[in-house]
Amino acid sequence: MAAITMEHLVKKYDDGFPAVNDISIDVADGEFLILVGPSGCGKSTLLRMVVGLEDITSGDLNINGVRVNDKQPRDRNLSMVFQNYALYPHLSVYENIAFPLRLSKGQFSEEEIDRKVREAADTLDLNEHLERKPANLSGGQRQRVAMGRAIVRDADAFLFDEPLSNLDAKLRGQMRTEIAQLQRRMGITSLYVTHDQTEAMTLGDRVAVLKRGQLQQIASPRELYEQPVNLFVAGFIGAPSMNFIPARVNGSVFQTPIGDIEIPERVQGKLTNAPEIVLLGLRPEHFEDAKFVDEAKIPHGTVFDSEFTHTEWLGNQQYGYIHYQQDAAVQHKLNELAQELDADEMPAQVVVSLDASSRIRGGTTAKIWLDSRRMHVFNPETGENLTRDAEAGAELTREANEERKNEIERARQRDGARAAQTGDAAPHGDGDGAGNGAGSSAAR
Structure with missing residues (x-):
């Protein structure tokens, strides 16, 4: 897993427009951070800068203390789940999940690939669909396949770019629950972009609200709701x-x-x-x-x-x-x-x-x-x-931090108990879970 540090990140296009304007955020190891805001606020651009699909005009991006501004996406060990799933229609679910492992050109044996794919399929309830093609799956099943492909890479962090926007309202609610439970179990650092505030409020340890490329406030959902800065x-x-x-x-x-x-x-x-x-x-x-x-x-x-x-x-x-x-x-x-x-x-x-x-x-x-x-x-x-109580707001975020860490620990204990009963390995992830070291409402 990874801690991600953004220091005064700026992204300017050829016309000089700052799509991302001096954003500094510390994402703690194991934290689930949501980037939210209206269309054109710069949230997807910021996510693409982190994964390496957009160049950084100025500022520093550090992953686990290492500056990665000039590293290629494949060298950052981050796994991204796209809005359109980006599945290969001619490949089965099994081969779609296995695809990033096969790209490693001999790094994994067939036995290792099979084990990783089946572990991911078991985690995501896809065992019955491994031989099917994406066209024959529902939107929620295709989303789980995309997540499975991210899981098998053993990436340091997951990055989600509006992954639920193509689903209907009922399925979005179901997938929100599944993503939240998966992140709790794995305790993996996650950045999630959405324009849907319901997703932001229900998923995130902290939520970063952006407007016109600038960070307005970063805090727990409850602090944003009860103590908004503006x-x-x-x-x-x-x-x-x-x-x-x-x-x-x-x-x-x-x-x-x-x-x-x-x-x-x-x-x-x-x-x-x-x-x-x-x-x-x-x-x-x-x-x-x-x-x-x-x-x-x-x-x-x-x-x-x-x-x-x-x-x-x-x-x-x-x-x-x-x-x-x-x-x-x-x-x-x-x-x-x-x-x-x-x-x-x-x-x-x-x-x-x-x-x-x-x-x-x-x-x-x-x-x-x-x-x-x-x-x-x-x-x-x-x-x-004029009436914001910054201290009370910070306390709300601290409480949310502790609650989330305790929730993750309980989830891991349940998984460990089930694994002991069945003889299987417990889900991976050895960090403190979300929020260890996560800040309060003020961006750095």
Whole structure:
């Protein structure tokens, strides 16, 4: 396995455009790091720089402490799983998996090749498909074949370039689980590129959020969600997205288009240098139909009347929509943010989470409770999160680190116990697992 260090990496094309602009990231040995961001943010380019398919304009790339900028891809001992699987249609599943071993020109005997292929097939539940051709497999099975080809190489790290984007939603969920379990069992360093934040939040030890070639924040999924560093990260992470509502400070309340919101005590001291108009960041789950809120919680938030345009009932959850008149003073910033997030516009509406039993419907006015303790306040011009608690965020990432390491250890103990019962060898991988030495929210 390998630790991968990116030091001030830059990739400029002939026209001078920096697709990757001064990115520094330490990937710990055994860590699962996700690169995420909208289209054109530079995430795939960065991955290709690591594997050697893109030249590095400036900066240093080190694998296990060795500078590899000038090394060919085959000399970096990294294994890449592509979006289109890159399988050979005329070869069987067995021969597709064995292909990189046969390329080694005599380095492996037929017995060694057969052992490695069958071990990978067993790990990926492909034993019944070894004689089939890729065209006769499902999308998920083809993806597992591509992963099997990566496994047999005994590479120092796996690199995934949007491997699930060609699958339907149900199969993506299944493959996410399989990839996560495989990475835990093998404890192999992995870099995974996706534009799907659900993949990012469910797979990664840490997630690096990119925008226009620049690193915005790198942290555990929970830290990104609860302590985003700026408007972009807050808007990109979370589904439905965070609501951004313009507000003016008037004494102890925020005056907003949806009503007056009491300013929490923890927020008051952070507004000293705030501009005249700020943006409140409120996630849908920060709201609730006041009828379903415990009386003890009511004083910790604000209750106000809102008219709903419509609601969406999804069985186990429900969302309500409140429209309001946008403040022209922040419209340009929200339009800019929408473009950065690959959206056409930022609608002047608030999405609120409602209890599935709530009878609120479109066209009705109802009392809504907001847990104002959980709000964020952003400077609309700089995008800075004025209420971010960096220490609390770093603690979330440290906790996630420990939880992941313990989870990997439990997985290995289970595999070891099964191997002892069957007489088979346990899956390889001898590192500490994800997160040993992984940093907190701040990039180096």
